[in-house]
Amino acid sequence: MGLRPIGELVRPGLGELQPYRVPVHPGVIKLDANENTYDFPEQVLRDIFGAVDAQTFVRYPDPDAEDLRAALSDYTGVPAARISVGNGSDELIQNLMLTFAAGGKVVIATPTFGMYAIHAVIAGAEPVVLPRNADFAVDPEAVIAAAARPGVRMVVLCSPNNPTGNTIPPEVTAEILDRTGTVVVLDEAYYEFCGETAVSLLDRNPHLVLLRTFSKAFGLAGLRVGYMLAGREVTEAVGRVKQPFNVNAFSQLAATRLLKWRPVFERCIGEIRRSREELLAGLRRVPGVTAYPSRANFILFHTSLPGPRVYEGLLERRVLVRLVDGPDLPGCLRVSVGRPDENAAFLEALEETIVSRR
Numbered sequence: 553m554g555l556r557p558i559g560e561l562v563r564p565g566l567g568e569l570q571p572y573r574v575p576v577h578p579g580v581i582k583l584d585a586n587e588n589t590y591d592f593p594e595q596v597l598r599d600i601f602g603a604v605d606a607q608t609f610v611r612y613p614d615p616d617a618e619d620l621r622a623a624l625s626d627y628t629g630v631p632a633a634r635i636s637v638g639n640g641s642d643e644l645i646q647n648l649m650l651t652f653a654a655g656g657k658v659v660i661a662t663p664t665f666g667m668y669a670i671h672a673v674i675a676g677a678e679p680v681v682l683p684r685n686a687d688f689a690v691d692p693e694a695v696i697a698a699a700a701r702p703g704v705r706m707v708v709l710c711s712p713n714n715p716t717g718n719t720i721p722p723e724v725t726a727e728i729l730d731r732t733g734t735v736v737v738l739d740e741a742y743y744e745f746c747g748e749t750a751v752s753l754l755d756r757n758p759h760l761v762l763l764r765t766f767s768k769a770f771g772l773a774g775l776r777v778g779y780m781l782a783g784r785e786v787t788e789a790v791g792r793v794k795q796p797f798n799v800n801a802f803s804q805l806a807a808t809r810l811l812k813w814r815p816v817f818e819r820c821i822g823e824i825r826r827s828r829e830e831l832l833a834g835l836r837r838v839p840g841v842t843a844y845p846s847r848a849n850f851i852l853f854h855t856s857l858p859g860p861r862v863y864e865g866l867l868e869r870r871v872l873v874r875l876v877d878g879p880d881l882p883g884c885l886r887v888s889v890g891r892p893d894e895n896a897a898f899l900e901a902l903e904e905t906i907v908s909r910r
């Protein structure tokens with residue numbers, strides 16, 4: 553028998569999947585990934601490196617991340633038995649898809665974070681797109697109706713939502729939970745920038761899953777640490793698909809130590825929140841720009857020029873933002889809130905781009 557073309561051997565369904573591509577442009581002002589762009593605090597860095605010893609790297613990491621989960625229990629008020637950690641919340645999204653959605657359908661309220669649909673397809677689940685309202689609000693009736701459709705096992709919501717920046721009011725989440733039979737995932741990756749959470753709904757709702765990350769407010773995007781708060785049954789089920797050593801030893805140690813330094817990060821988060829409002833006001837002063845209010849550390853905006861022209865114009869001026877232009881967000885871009893100097897450079901580059909019309 554002759555060799556079969558690789559394309560014929562690739563699992564059906566993966567053929568059309570476009571990998572998540574992240575443009576790399578060294579040396580630019582990087583405001584495209586909603587990281588915390590402040591320098592990592594020196595004293596926290598020293599504390600973390602002071603805790604590394606000659607055994608830290610030679611042993612496999614703790615598969616249960618006991619220390620980190622205990623520290624997270626202290627931070628969130630959720631018992632450690634109902635906390636799981638992942639190699640970024642990306643891994644947890646994938647594990648949730650593998651556990652619940654594979655072979656079925658998952659409702660995703662869009663426009664939103666693109667990885668939900670990508671992980672759905674990777675897991676062999678069918679993403680069902682549920683458009684948000686024109687003001688980006690989630691319509692609970694529409695979610696409840698979509699979740700009741702045959703084959704749907706999970707619903708994914710995001711609050712504050714990437715890239716639109718608005719939150720889902722807790723009473724809307726509560727209503728969706730009361731009248732939906734599926735697992736409901738609420739991604740709170742940007743929770744620290746708004747302070748609004750559905751944690752208080754966890755005890756009464758065993759189908760609710762909250763996702764959080766250290767990549768945004770806590771400045772640990774490079775170390776890949778996310779976590780999930782859920783009921784015992786969901787935690788146990790997702791534990792079945794988890795890789796045993798998913799979060800490496802250094803990342804576990806760094807995230808655990810970091811939580812002891814929360815006041816340092818809270819000051820920085822406060823500065824980012826203040827800068828966000830200044831950036832919003834600055835954007836609104838640029839001719840032809842519509843900028844949407846945000847509860848996160850990024851702002852969605854639209855200009856009178858085509859989105860790709862604005863993106864390229866900014867890049868020529870060494871500022872990288874995210875082009876989110878598409879059928880559901882025509883002409884839109886998303887900029888992360890950076891340090892004041894970065895925000896000022898971005899605004900200047902945007903004005904120049906729009907005034908020079910290229």
Ligand SMILES: Cc1ncc(COP(=O)(O)O)c(C=O)c1O
Binds near residue numbers: 586764767773
């Ligand atoms: C809403 C949302 N969820 C999850 C993630 C991924 O976070 P992590 O770095 O923990 O994988 C992001 C990153 O941009 C995000 O915007």
